[in-house]
Amino acid sequence: MLRISVVLLTAAAAHAATLENAQVRVVFNDTTGAITSFTDKLTNRDFIRPESAALYELTFLDEVRTRIRFTERDATAKINPQPGVITITSTIPPKNITAIVNCTLNQTALRCGLKIVNNSILTLTAIRFPAIEFPVRLGDNAEDDRLLVPRCDGAIIENPELNLQGSSTHNYPGGASLQLLAFYDATAGIRAITLDGAGLRKSLGVNRRGPGLSLQLIHYPELASTKAYTLPYEVELATFHGDWETAATAYREWAVTQPWCRRTLQQRIAELPQWLRDMPFFYTMAARGINAENKQAIRYDMVAQQTAEYTKLLKAPAVAMFMSWEKQGPWVTPDYLPPAGPPDAFKNALAEVKKQGNHSLIFLSGLKWTLRKGADYDSTEAFARDGEPSAIVAEDGGTLKVGKPTDDTGQYAELCPATRFASDLLSTLSRELTNLGVTAVQVDQMVGGGGPICYSTKHGHPAGGGKWQAEAVYKLFERLRSEGKERSRDFAFLIEEPGEMFIPVLDAYHARDYAEGRWPRDGRGVRGVPLFTYIYHDYLLGYGGDSAGVSKDANAQNIYSAAANLVNGKIAAAAVWGRNQPPAEVHPAQRELLTSALAMARGPAHEFLLYGKRLPTPKLQTPDVKIPIWVQSAAKGEDRAFPAIVQALYQLPDGRKGWIAVNVSNAPVEVKPGINLDPGQPIFIDNPKPYFF
Numbered sequence: 001m002l003r004i005s006v007v008l009l010t011a012a013a014a015h016a017a018t019l020e021n022a023q024v025r026v027v028f029n030d031t032t033g034a035i036t037s038f039t040d041k042l043t044n045r046d047f048i049r050p051e052s053a054a055l056y057e058l059t060f061l062d063e064v065r066t067r068i069r070f071t072e073r074d075a076t077a078k079i080n081p082q083p084g085v086i087t088i089t090s091t092i093p094p095k096n097i098t099a100i101v102n103c104t105l106n107q108t109a110l111r112c113g114l115k116i117v118n119n120s121i122l123t124l125t126a127i128r129f130p131a132i133e134f135p136v137r138l139g140d141n142a143e144d145d146r147l148l149v150p151r152c153d154g155a156i157i158e159n160p161e162l163n164l165q166g167s168s169t170h171n172y173p174g175g176a177s178l179q180l181l182a183f184y185d186a187t188a189g190i191r192a193i194t195l196d197g198a199g200l201r202k203s204l205g206v207n208r209r210g211p212g213l214s215l216q217l218i219h220y221p222e223l224a225s226t227k228a229y230t231l232p233y234e235v236e237l238a239t240f241h242g243d244w245e246t247a248a249t250a251y252r253e254w255a256v257t258q259p260w261c262r263r264t265l266q267q268r269i270a271e272l273p274q275w276l277r278d279m280p281f282f283y284t285m286a287a288r289g290i291n292a293e294n295k296q297a298i299r300y301d302m303v304a305q306q307t308a309e310y311t312k313l314l315k316a317p318a319v320a321m322f323m324s325w326e327k328q329g330p331w332v333t334p335d336y337l338p339p340a341g342p343p344d345a346f347k348n349a350l351a352e353v354k355k356q357g358n359h360s361l362i363f364l365s366g367l368k369w370t371l372r373k374g375a376d377y378d379s380t381e382a383f384a385r386d387g388e389p390s391a392i393v394a395e396d397g398g399t400l401k402v403g404k405p406t407d408d409t410g411q412y413a414e415l416c417p418a419t420r421f422a423s424d425l426l427s428t429l430s431r432e433l434t435n436l437g438v439t440a441v442q443v444d445q446m447v448g449g450g451g452p453i454c455y456s457t458k459h460g461h462p463a464g465g466g467k468w469q470a471e472a473v474y475k476l477f478e479r480l481r482s483e484g485k486e487r488s489r490d491f492a493f494l495i496e497e498p499g500e501m502f503i504p505v506l507d508a509y510h511a512r513d514y515a516e517g518r519w520p521r522d523g524r525g526v527r528g529v530p531l532f533t534y535i536y537h538d539y540l541l542g543y544g545g546d547s548a549g550v551s552k553d554a555n556a557q558n559i560y561s562a563a564a565n566l567v568n569g570k571i572a573a574a575a576v577w578g579r580n581q582p583p584a585e586v587h588p589a590q591r592e593l594l595t596s597a598l599a600m601a602r603g604p605a606h607e608f609l610l611y612g613k614r615l616p617t618p619k620l621q622t623p624d625v626k627i628p629i630w631v632q633s634a635a636k637g638e639d640r641a642f643p644a645i646v647q648a649l650y651q652l653p654d655g656r657k658g659w660i661a662v663n664v665s666n667a668p669v670e671v672k673p674g675i676n677l678d679p680g681q682p683i684f685i686d687n688p689k690p691y692f693f
Contacts, residue, residue, distance in 0.1 A: 017079050017086055019105040024239050026103070026110055029053060032072045033079050033088030033101065035132050038110075040188045040239035047134055047183070047190040047239070049212050054131035055088065056099060056114065060122035065396060068122060071131065075099065095120040101129075109238035111195075115230040124226035125395070125464065127219045130235060133212040136161045138185040147213070148182040148244040149205060151175060152448065152497040152520040153513050154531025156244060160206075160213060163525025169205030169216045173470050174450020175520070176204045177498045177532050178255070182240075182247035183213065189240050191247040192217060196233040197258040199470025199501045201453060220453060220465025232467075244529055245616050252535045260503040264538050265611040266653065272507050272541070273490045275359050275439075279601045279610065280317040281594070282361070282573035283310055284546040286324035287340060289578030298341035300349035302580075308356045309583040313591065316572075316598040319440070320353045321361045321546060322346075323577060328377055331409045331445075333365035334425055335379060337432060350437030359439035359490065364429055365409070366446035367422050371401065373410030383413060390419035393456035400452055409445070416454045418461040418472040423479060430480050431487070440492035441484065442510060447520075448499035449473045470501050477505040494543075498532045503540045511542035513568040514561035516640065517631040518547070524633065527640075530568045530614075530648075537569050537650070538613040544573030550594075552585045556627045556664070559593060559688055560642065563662035566597040566690055567648040569609045593662070593688040600660070605692045608658035612650030615657070620645060625665040644669045663687045 017028035027037035034053040039046045055072040062068055075090035088101040096119040103112045114129050138145050142161040149155055149168055152175060157164050160183075170176040172194075181204055182191040194202060194217060203218040221229050240246050255261060269277060285306060291297040300322075307320040324330045325339045325346060339346035353360050369387045371380050383391075391413045394400040403411045415422035430441045451473070453465055461468040477493065484491035492507040497520070499509075513530050515521050521528040533542070544565035549558045558574075565572055572594055601609045626639040647661035663669050668686055 017081050019084065019086060019103065019110065021105055021107060023108060024105070024110070026105060028079065028086055028088070028103075030079060031077065032075070033077045033090060034072055035130060038132070038190065038237065038239075040190075042241070043188045045138070045188045045239075049133045049135050052133040052212050052214075054133065055101060055129075057128035057131045058097070058099065058116065058124065059126040059128075060120075061125055062122055070095070070097065072099070095122065097122075109236045111234040111236050113231060113234045116226070116228070118227050118229070123223055124221060124229060125223065127221070127231065129217060129219060129231070130215065130237070133209070133214045134183055134190070134206075136208065136211050136213050138183070139187055144185045146184055146244065147206065148180070148184075148247060148529070148531070150178045150180055150531060152177055153511055153533070154529045155521050155526050156529050157523070158525040158527060160208065160525070164206075164208045164213075167205060167207045167216065168523075169203050169207065169218075171450050172202050172204055173199055173473070173499050173501045174448045175497075177448050178251065178500045178535065179204060180247060180251040180531075181205070181215070182244060184240070184243065184247070189242070189247065191238055191240055191250065193236045193251055193254065194233060195236055195254060198232065198467045199474075200232060200467045201465035201469055222462035222466035222468070223455070223464035224462050225466070244531065245534060248531055248534045249616070255500065255535055260500050261539055262504070265541060266538070268504075269611065273492050275317065275490060276492050276507060276541070277610065278317065279571045279598070279606070280319050280359070281310055281314055281598055282319045282321055282543050282571055283307055284321040284323060284573070284575035284577060286330075286578045287322055287346070288324040288330075290580040292580065294580070298345065300341060300345045304349045304352040304356075306583055307353055307358055311356060311358060313583050314595050314598050316602060318358045319361050320358060321575075322349075323363070323546070325362060328370075329373065331365050332370045332373055332377060333368050333412075334429065335370075336364075336429060339436075347436045354437060354439075360437070361440040361442060361494070362433060362438050363442045363444035363496075364426065366443055367415040367417060367426070367451060368409065368412045368445055369415060370409070371411045371413060372405040374405060377410070387413065387415060387421070390415050390421035390459070392416050392452050392454040395453075395455050397455070414452060416456060416459050416461075417451060417476050418454070418459050418468060423476050426476065426480060427483060430484060434484060434487055434491060439488075439490050440494060440507075441480065442494040442496065443477070443480070444496045444510075446473070446495060447497045449477070449495060449502045450499070474502060474505060477502055481505055481507070498536070498540065498542065500532075500536065503536065506540060508541040508543055508571075510545055511568070511570045512545045512547075513542075513570055514544060514548045514564040516557075516560070516564075517629040519632060522631065522633040533568045534614045538611050541571070541610065542569070543571035545570075545575075546573070547575050548573050550574040550576065550581060550586045550590055552581065552587055554587055554589065557629055558587075558590050560627055560646070560664050562590065562593045562597060563646040563664050563688070563690070566601065566609075566662060567646050567660045569612070569614075569648070569650070572597050572601065589688050593690070596689045600690055600692050605658055605660055607652055608650040609660065612652055612658060615649040615651050617647065618649055618659070620647065620671055622669055622671060623665070627664065645671060658692060660690060660692055662690045
């Protein structure tokens, strides 16, 4: 049989160093191996700025700890294209350093791996790879451009050309809760994933550089391993069509195969205390604050009293989140005990909360050690004696010290999680607090389980990056949780903000899906998206944070906060901190929404909101509503547009689906076709009660 093959060669396709499938075409520079084009074939959108084409950037330290950087432009390269694979071997002759890059194109994505052979006297400390740069504007109009960043619960930066200056980069594990970035508009997008299932230290984000967005995937190896170092995972690049949920769906397909997803929340639900499974109301109030006489006071009794009042008002049990209980003042650590106030005042208040049938939660300020705060507090002598041998060592070899005495958290050092001293300290504090009557302990200020890199050679871990730090934090959390559960079946262990690595050793996490305009969703053009929830809701429970507001006056932002917590599957929460806001005086609309949300979460929608899998959000034809939002970074308010219907769709393992929605506008809204709720019939959602189908 005669077979005739016809191949149409374009300029790009004829390029010697090109990988191509049905979806993308990737072109490499024939001389250096830099990626010069990454084109989505359906739309002909190229995501690379060719004038800034790059492949890698290597950072070394010389013998006097001066940083030296090399890229493929400093090397002599040999490029070996094979079907579906390109290998670039580049050598920096004066330094005797070789980088070997392998790029493989499968049916959907480009996967890139890297090996460094370092025969120089230099020490490899960081690798930026792949070192590509996107154009800051996609298409002719930047207004619909969106940059997805894994900042804590999740965020997008609208129109980065207008709104982003400098860097938006976060450490993993830590402020980056997972390993996905995406840049897209209504036409097409590109996503980047680091396929690391072991928690190696890295940074993820972008850096705005004039007309470009520099992809910042920075990998930190252990210093001891850098003579011959192979990046232990690949980086995946792919184009997509859709929004951030499309990119998140692709990430989830990989994520659920990783060790942290070995059991769903439903499969490990018996580990959680019953009171937490029942989804109570979390109430934040400071022990130091304004009392009924409008004076500053220690007010443990008031916290217990108002917790009881909320239980009656909202017809649901409550969790008293005691703030500002520390002996030396808020966030002063580790000199916490005995708690502030008269002897036994804190213990008696905890006993009263328990007598009500309610529970309590306190924060520990992570592994920080306050050195100086304000004009009076100084623990530098105690730190030098007890803490400094176990403190994190900076890259320059000195003890890492952060902040100023005038800052909210003062000037502090931080203990290394790999040291026995750090582990024992938190273990002892957790035990002493639960002995006082505290039900649940949250490790705060280790956002997402992160912390600074430690370069010590005396703590029993490798200096620098790698996976040792994530493993040490995992063991620390595992210890605190297991010891607490040995003391009481009601004990719960939580951390501030989510981190995918630590899902198996958490009972819940402190979420901020409501925090529009405030950290970690602060910044020009930054809007919140429930990224972590979308990927991991059926694996980890969250509660609605320590700053969702309640007020006696009408407040649309408070309505939005309660609605966002509900539809994103977060346990209802509200906070007054140091204010005196009697529960009975909360505005009727806010009180009604909280009551309805708790009734739904504890009743008909319980399974879905507890451990349902998040599905793509239905595209509804509903109007927008303007809500006044306080923007923390700008220190001013602004009106922001939100869909009038805040909503989400969940699915249980047996296939049942549940749709949760809240009208955050001031009038009834008709939900037009977009989700099959009741065939042929429009659905009207009243304000502000939630709707569940």
